[in-house]
Amino acid sequence: ILNVEQSPQSLHVQEGDSTNFTCSFPSSNFYALHWYRWETAKSPEALFVMTLNGDEKKKGRISATLNTKEGYSYLYIKGSQPEDSATYLCAFLVNKLVFGAGTILRVKS
């Protein structure tokens, strides 16, 4: 059974705090890792697709890094805002996407 682990399960931060969470995945047979953001009552929205070891991607205040050799990816949010509150999902690609359970982020103003 393929395991994609995300930690922490949930995170409560103050507006302006920077935060990061982890996605762990099998380090063998790596093809790609996806990050999605899922706001309450909406549908998941793609943030990044990462394919190469050492990849770093950035979109505004959100960035992600990838280490395929040790099997982890970090997602960073700089200066969290209330609108960043969402569940952040990572998904490991085999012949299909295998999603982690997500990290729930709540940003308090």
Place this chain on the structure above:
Amino acid sequence: DSGVTQTPKHLITATGQRVTLRCSPRSGDLSVYWYQQSLDQGLQFLIHYYNGEERAKGNILERFSAQQFPDLHSELNLSSLELGDSALYFCASSSDGYPYNEQFFGPGTRLTVL
């Protein structure tokens, strides 16, 4: 708005019944993926169609089937429904046949089986 449409938005039905969920991908996208989100589980991949052909299957029950039509819309058929089939069903689309690229998710269909 991702450009992916799903109907209906909500569906309430009884055990033993059969329902059909419909998905239209973004304009130009050839792949459609179906996912199930149950209360106690994360997003679970069900099935992937590319340009009318089945590409990959997840833990899709035998009571469930799907197809993609020539106009690229897809339908997920769920039969002999059980209480445990109550879930949010998403479809997603992408431009090509390999799930390397980001997927665009529809708004989902919430199925309640009573």
